[in-house]
Amino acid sequence: xxxFDLKITDNIDTNLIYPLTCAVGLxxxxxxxxxxxxxxxxxxxxxxxxSSYKLIDFIMxxxxxxxxxxxxGGSILSGLSGGFxxxxxxxxxxxxxxxxxxxxxxxxxxxxxCKNVHLGIIYLYDNMFWxxxxxxxxxxxxxxxxxxxxxxxxxxxxxxxxxxxYSFHLLSNYYNLYTFISIYSILSLSGLYxxxxxxxxIKELNNFTGKIQYSGKK
Numbered sequence: 001x002x003x004f005d006l007k008i009t010d011n012i013d014t015n016l017i018y019p020l021t022c023a024v025g026l027x028x029x030x031x032x033x034x035x036x037x038x039x040x041x042x043x044x045x046x047x048x049x050x051s052s053y054k055l056i057d058f059i060m061x062x063x064x065x066x067x068x069x070x071x072x073g074g075s076i077l078s079g080l081s082g083g084f085x086x087x088x089x090x091x092x093x094x095x096x097x098x099x100x101x102x103x104x105x106x107x108x109x110x111x112x113x114c115k116n117v118h119l120g121i122i123y124l125y126d127n128m129f130w131x132x133x134x135x136x137x138x139x140x141x142x143x144x145x146x147x148x149x150x151x152x153x154x155x156x157x158x159x160x161x162x163x164x165x166y167s168f169h170l171l172s173n174y175y176n177l178y179t180f181i182s183i184y185s186i187l188s189l190s191g192l193y194x195x196x197x198x199x200x201x202i203k204e205l206n207n208f209t210g211k212i213q214y215s216g217k218k
Contacts, residue, residue: 029161
């Protein structure tokens with residue numbers, strides 16, 4: 001993405017950037033469910049910028065025209081629009097995440113247990129394949145819509161440690177698979193525990209406050 005090459009590293013030491021991204025990963029790990037909408041907005045923006053950049057590049061290449069201001073400006077505007085759109089459709093976003101998780105589980109079940117079961121072919125793969133993917137995907141996606149907080153705790157406690165460990169790897173050039181798996185497991189489980197505990201405390205506090213207000217009205 002040449003039009004976004006701002007030569008930042010010529011002026012800013014990357015050793016200052018990676019500790020920042022590592023810290024962001026830890027914040028996501030332990031406080032991710034407090035920043036659900038900003039996370040969704042950033043995800044939609046990043047995906048939209050990348051896809052629109054490629055589309056604009058293809059269109060400009062077809063007309064043999066190149067202008068970085070138009071190229072980058074159009075990509076950024078499209079990216080922000082995508083971020084706001086995904087934010088407006090955040091329930092759909094949760095459904096997609098839940099469907100992906102359920103579908104992935106269904107694929108594992110199909111690959112291990114149902115691969116040799118044949119129910120005929122409608123499109124490309126056997127019907128058993130689509131049943132194993134779509135069935136758990138729809139169930140998981142529907143549950144995700146009504147369990148937003150629980151899903152956000154799971155996803156952020158899994159994604160945050162990855163960002164922190166990857167940043168640490170880039171900063172130190174250190175890599176040991178078993179060490180990384182151990183640290184990732186500790187960070188992920190502790191992040192999930194702390195987020196869930198905070199969620200329960202807030203929920204109990206809200207219920208207690210609601211009971212006091214209800215008693216006061218009586």
